[in-house]
Amino acid sequence: MAETILLTGGAGYIGSHTYLALREAGFDVLILDNFVNAKADVPARLERITGAPVAVLRGDVRDPDTLKAVFRDHRIDGVVHFAALKAVGESMDMPIDYMQTNIGGLLNLLKAMEEGGCRRLVFSSSATVYGDTRVQPIPEDHPRTATSPYAFTKLAGEQILEQLTADWAVGILRYFNPVGAHRSALIGEDPAGHPNNLVPYVAKVATGELEEIQVFGDDYDTPDGTGIRDYIHVEDLAQGHALSLRALIETGMGHTVNLGTGQGSTVLQVIEAYSAACGRALPYRIAPRRAGDVAVLTARPEQARDLLGFQATRTLDDMCRSSWAWVSGQIRNATD
Ligand code: NAD
Ligand code: UD1
Numbered sequence: 007m008a009e010t011i012l013l014t015g016g017a018g019y020i021g022s023h024t025y026l027a028l029r030e031a032g033f034d035v036l037i038l039d040n041f042v043n044a045k046a047d048v049p050a051r052l053e054r055i056t057g058a059p060v061a062v063l064r065g066d067v068r069d070p071d072t073l074k075a076v077f078r079d080h081r082i083d084g085v086v087h088f089a090a091l092k093a094v095g096e097s098m099d100m101p102i103d104y105m106q107t108n109i110g111g112l113l114n115l116l117k118a119m120e121e122g123g124c125r126r127l128v129f130s131s132s133a134t135v136y137g138d139t140r141v142q143p144i145p146e147d148h149p150r151t152a153t154s155p156y157a158f159t160k161l162a163g164e165q166i167l168e169q170l171t172a173d174w175a176v177g178i179l180r181y182f183n184p185v186g187a188h189r190s191a192l193i194g195e196d197p198a199g200h201p202n203n204l205v206p207y208v209a210k211v212a213t214g215e216l217e218e219i220q221v222f223g224d225d226y227d228t229p230d231g232t233g234i235r236d237y238i239h240v241e242d243l244a245q246g247h248a249l250s251l252r253a254l255i256e257t258g259m260g261h262t263v264n265l266g267t268g269q270g271s272t273v274l275q276v277i278e279a280y281s282a283a284c285g286r287a288l289p290y291r292i293a294p295r296r297a298g299d300v301a302v303l304t305a306r307p308e309q310a311r312d313l314l315g316f317q318a319t320r321t322l323d324d325m326c327r328s329s330w331a332w333v334s335g336q337i338r339n340a341t342d
Contacts, residue, residue: 010034010081011251014067014115015088017044019195020130020181020240022052023188024086027244029056033251036080038073039089040066043198051192067111070118077122084126084251087115090159094134094298095202097156108159112166126254127167128177128247133236133264133303135161135180142270143236143306146180146262153298164262175260177250182236182266182305184243186325187332194332195240204276205237205325209333212284219288221273223295228302234270236304239320239328242267249314266305267318275322283326284334 011028015021016037022044028035037049041064049060065072067089076082090108091097097104112129119125136144137151152158167176185205187194201207210216224231246265253261271279281288310316 008032008034009083009255010036012036012038012076012080012082012085013088014038014085014111015090015130016086017041017048017062018088020184020243021086021088022048022193023240023244024088024247025052025060026055026188027241027248028086028251029058031248031252033248035061036076036082037062038065038067038076040064043091045196048193055188055190055192067114068106070114073114073118074121077118077124082119082122082124084128084254085115085119085124086128086130086247086251087112088130090130092156093202094154094156097154097159101155104155104159108156109162109166112163116166116170125174126176126251127174128179128250128254129163129167131164131178131180132157132160133180133182133266133305135164136303138298138300142302143268143304144264145306146264146309175254175258177254177260178262179246179250180262180264180305181243182238182264182303184240185237186239186241186320186328188241189328191328191331191335194329196336204235204273205280205329208277208280208288209329211288212280212286212330213333213337217289219277219290220293221277221290222293222299224292225295226301228272230272230274232273233299234272234302234304236266236268236270237276237322237325238266238318239325241328242318242320246310246314246316249316253314261309261313263310263313263316264305264307265310265316265318266307268305268307270302270304271322276326279322280326280330282323283330
């Protein structure tokens with residue numbers, strides 16, 4: 007019988023792609039989401055892609071009773087915990103809300119799992135726990151630090167999980183920069199308002215919603231002077247979750263791994279790849295550096311390969327092409 011996996015935040019960007027990867031890997035999946043940052047039609051889109059009903063509960067991880075009811079009413083073999091608030095800038099304005107959702111929600115989940123007898127968890131962490139480091143590429147044993155309230159919640163989450171008893175199996179996955187969209191072009195990243203992150207911003211310039219890209223600094227110590235990041239296709243990232251769960255189930259042992267490609271790309275390389283994907287040279291101008299940015303952030307990816315058999319296969323061109331297919335499809339739908 008297939009194992010049943012609970013995906014908190016499963017209607018969100020990474021969660022919805024992971025839903026599909028887990029279904030492809032043979033898991034049954036139950037989504038729990040309060041839809042604070044997800045569109046209401048995501049479950050219907052997942053049904054269109056899979057051709058099968060999608061099990062979704064609308065609920066909030068800040069409510070302990072909701073989580074307890076999930077484990078009372080369903081046999082859950084493992085959990086992937088995505089549900090969180092994730093905007094670094096916003097976390098500085100509302101640190102308590104970030105802690106309530108990201109730390110309080112995790113504690114509620116752990117208690118409900120304990121009572122429900124489920125002790126397998128995959129936790130969405132972030133390269134943000136490495137802080138501003140000059141060590142590149144970054145190995146998992148690099149010291150951790152919190153440079154924002156958001157980063158604090160991820161670091162605290164990791165530390166809470168490290169205190170659990172030995173009968174828990176926990177996978178801590180530190181994502182680098184997830185971008186791109188599902189090959190169906192039916193789901194993808196859909197930030198409300200003004201995007202903060204590079205690829206969603208570039209996508210809105212490509213669709214004509216925004217005028218030009220601002221490149222935050224061209225005087226970094228990198229080949230073209232612009233910042234380097236380790237962009238990873240969201241479908242590769244999603245696959246990492248299926249492998250993490252499989253490893254937890256098969257070995258009963260936890261792991262902490264970076265999920266990145268190990269390859270860095272500059273801002274100008276991203277703009278060039280996106281321009282090729284959408285068929286038009288996207289306008290940009292050089293702007294001052296953004297406060298808090300580091301020159302380079304790339305993963306050492308070997309631990310995920312050795313422990314999980316994980317290897318990202320999709321290129322920056324694949325990421326930009328899939329993003330463009332998704333956002334241009336959205337524009338077509340809106341004007342039909
Ligand atoms: P997202 O906002 O698209 O997904 C999060 C989902 O959680 C949303 O569907 C939202 O509605 C839901 N949610 C939020 N608060 C909730 C609550 N109280 N109860 C129930 N559901 C709630 O974000 P994402 O990019 O898919 O990120 C998923 C996870 O990965 C988050 O934990 C995030 O911190 C982490 N992460 C993301 C990135 C990134 O670049 N996207 C990088 C590193 C780590
Ligand atoms: C940011 C967060 C990080 C979070 C990650 C996930 C900060 C300081 N870091 O990472 O904690 O985990 O998002 O979503 O907010 N850039 C531009 N123009 C833009 C936007 C970005 O030039 O309009 C540049 C940045 O300077 C950087 C690169 O593009 O060099 C990537 O930026 P971004 O997509 O925001 O990701 P990070 O800063 O790596």
